[in-house]
Amino acid sequence: xxxxxxxxxxxxxxxxxxxxxxxxxxxxxxxxxxxxxxxxxxxxxxxxxxxxxxxxxxxxxxxxxxxxxxxxxxxxxxxxxxxxxxxxxxxxxxxxxxxxxxxxxxxxxxxxxxxxxxxxxxxxxxxxxxxxxxxxxxxxxxxxxxxxxxxxxxxxxxxxxxxxxxxxxxxxxxxxxxxxxxxxxxxxxxxxxxxxxxxxxxxxxxxxxxxxxxxxxxxxxxxxxxxxxxxxxxxxxxxxxxxxxxxxxxxxxxxxxxxxxxxxxxxxxxxxxxxxxxxxxxxxxxxxxxxxxxxxxxxxxxxxxxxxxxxxxxxxxxxxxxxxxxxxxxxxxxxxxxxxxxxxxxxxxxxxxxxxxxxxxxxxxxxxxxxxxxxxxxxxxxxxxxxxxxxxxxxxxxxxxxxxxxxxxxxxxxxxxxxxxxxxxxxx
RNA sequence: GGCCCUAUCGUCUAACGGUUAGGACAUCAGCUUCUCAAGCUGGUAAUCCGGGUUCGAUUCCCGGUGGGGUCACCA
Numbered sequence: 234x235x236x237x238x239x240x241x242x243x244x245x246x247x248x249x250x251x252x253x254x255x256x257x258x259x260x261x262x263x264x265x266x267x268x269x270x271x272x273x274x275x276x277x278x279x280x281x282x283x284x285x286x287x288x289x290x291x292x293x294x295x296x297x298x299x300x301x302x303x304x305x306x307x308x309x310x311x312x313x314x315x316x317x318x319x320x321x322x323x324x325x326x327x328x329x330x331x332x333x334x335x336x337x338x339x340x341x342x343x344x345x346x347x348x349x350x351x352x353x354x355x356x357x358x359x360x361x362x363x364x365x366x367x368x369x370x371x372x373x374x375x376x377x378x379x380x381x382x383x384x385x386x387x388x389x390x391x392x393x394x395x396x397x398x399x400x401x402x403x404x405x406x407x408x409x410x411x412x413x414x415x416x417x418x419x420x421x422x423x424x425x426x427x428x429x430x431x432x433x434x435x436x437x438x439x440x441x442x443x444x445x446x447x448x449x450x451x452x453x454x455x456x457x458x459x460x461x462x463x464x465x466x467x468x469x470x471x472x473x474x475x476x477x478x479x480x481x482x483x484x485x486x487x488x489x490x491x492x493x494x495x496x497x498x499x500x501x502x503x504x505x506x507x508x509x510x511x512x513x514x515x516x517x518x519x520x521x522x523x524x525x526x527x528x529x530x531x532x533x534x535x536x537x538x539x540x541x542x543x544x545x546x547x548x549x550x551x552x553x554x555x556x557x558x559x560x561x562x563x564x565x566x567x568x569x570x571x572x573x574x575x576x577x578x579x580x581x582x583x584x585x586x587x588x589x590x591x592x593x594x595x596x597x598x599x600x601x602x603x604x605x606x607x608x609x610x611x612x613x614x615x616x617x618x619x620x621x622x623x624x625x626x627x628x629x630x631x632x633x634x635x636x637x638x639x640x641x642x643x644x645x646x647x648x649x650x651x652x653x654x655x656x657x658x659x660x661x
Numbered sequence: 662g663g664c665c666c667u668a669u670c671g672u673c674u675a676a677c678g679g680u681u682a683g684g685a686c687a688u689c690a691g692c693u694u695c696u697c698a699a700g701c702u703g704g705u706a707a708u709c710c711g712g713g714u715u716c717g718a719u720u721c722c723c724g725g726u727g728g729g730g731u732c733a734c735c736a
Contacts, residue, residue: 246736281735337734351666359665368734378736398666402731425667425729432728460673463685467674471684490674493729497672500686510699550698614695623695635697 239271240392243297243304244382246278247289250443251296253496254397254427254435257461261424262395263302264462264484274389275304279311280381296444300454301477308389310381317376320384320414321369329413330369338373339366340410347405352393352422353491359405367406379406387416395486398423422486425465426493435496451524451554453512456505464494474507502552509551514544521547524557525566532570534650542645543569546637565633569645572654573632577661585622586629588613590655596648603644610640629658 243259245251251259266273275297279285297303321338324330333339344362351357369380376384382403386394394400401423411418429439441447447457459475467490468475468483475483509517518541529535547566551557560566567573577583592609593601614622627639630651636642643651 244736248736278736284735335734354666357665363664363732371734375734377734382736397730399730401665403736423666428729430672434729463673465673467684469675471675473673473685492667494674495672497686500673503686506699546698549700618695620695625695627695633696637698638695 238392239266239269240274240390241266241271241395242274242276242386242389242391243302244276244278244385244396245293246281246284247286247293248281248284249289250445251293252435252442253444253447253461255293256296256300256302256444256457257427257464258395258397258424259297259302260300260458260461261466261484261486261489264480265393265395265486268481268484271392272305273302274391275307276385276389277307277309277311278378278381279309280376280378282311285311292443292445296448299448300444300458308385310385313381313385314374316388317370317381317384318374321373321376321380324369324413325373327413331366333366333368336372337368338370340369340406340413342366343409347408349404349408349418349421351401352420352486353489354423357401357404359402361405361409364406369410379403380410383407383410383414383416386419387411387414391419393422394419395422395424397426399426422489425490427464428493428495430495430497432493432495449555451520451556452501452505453508456501456508459508460501460504463500464496465490474504506552509548512548514541517548518544520554521557524554524561526558526561529561529566529570532567534572535570539569539645539647546641546645549637568631568633568636568642572657573630575628575632579632579634580625580628580658580661582621582625583659583661584625585613585617586625586655586659589622589626590652590659593643593648593655594652598648601644601648601651603640606643607640625658626655630654 241262243255243262245255245259263273265271275294277290277293279290321330324340325332325338328341330338330340342361342364346358346360348356348358367379368377370376385391386407404421404423408418410416427435429435431439435442441450444457448454455477458477458480462475462480462484463473466484466488469485469488472479472483512520518537521544522537522540547557557566589610592613593606596605596609610622610626623639627636627642628634630636630639630642630646646654
């Protein structure tokens, strides 16, 4: 009989979308538990019928699923009233709780100092006297938060309660209730909170706070997980970019920070770029294609083969997928799919265009790679002056002041299109 | 305000009494270079303050200050 199996839970209330703080709490529970063959439970705390909404519950479920934090079991408190009623009646019968004059059920507070150990912070003492005979249920079938939590943690045999440190204030109430019903005490771990850059609580006015916002902006779940893990935790070595598997094996509760951490977009962007770079080209092309605007798809030479060839240069400066949309709106991507319009002045000079075209036309279609194009033109460009040769070539192909280098662009466009654009430039 | 938690570069963090206080993001400079981006190299930058304990404190203790949390028939 093994009695040392770890059981944890993530217990959000469906009164709002899953936000980054909740996601981080879920992640730490998940990493801690799955790193040691434990059981990770999702418990929807929807005892407040008024404020709980199905759409929020769905957002929590889909958010966790997107991050890959699948629970082993899922419960809904609204489906467990029979269990709560039983406990409430028992507490009433044992006179550990009583029906107050105002109609609700209150706990008989023993009014003493509650002492508990937090795995991260050590011993914590809180005098429960200030709490008074707090309300634990509206009636015998409608428990309030603290009661429902204690009953469920006990029924589900939760071994570790890992939650945000705003839960510290509730801990004495919950411990008192555990003792009143003879339940054992789980190990408490209160995680530091995630703060906005201005060091205040993360809220909507700080921009994206819901996990779905990040999904929509085009962050990869792997990057999000990595980033969230690094908010309040760090491996024993210097690694910063870690896969889910690496996180799972490296995660240790005793390396979790005590102080609050500020959410840093720059680092998230950098991390996402790291994962984007590692993404397989074909799948990356699919992801990028999803973010293209209809206007771009409608361009005359649009084709997925060309997009696929352009993926490396796009990914190079891509922090999040939504930037693709921005580039589309700026027209920055148009030259990949249609002949560019530009002024002769931008070209600077047309002197070498004919020579370039002639040299490139010697390359067969299948030889038209960036490396071959470069080696074909490099010596000539060096002799004639690279700026004199390469700048006009690049403008002829892209029509832009800023772009990837002309060898790569030429390879993406292909032999025929490249030669056409070079020919057109000579007519200006 | 009471109670509780907390405090290393701008940000995320390493250092479990002895280090030139390390890494990453951001930033700056240089390299590369036809432009942009990426990449590479280097730089600037921190132990909140005051007392202790100790031969020696980022590290342990106390106080202050700052920040956060919490004080519902919400969770």
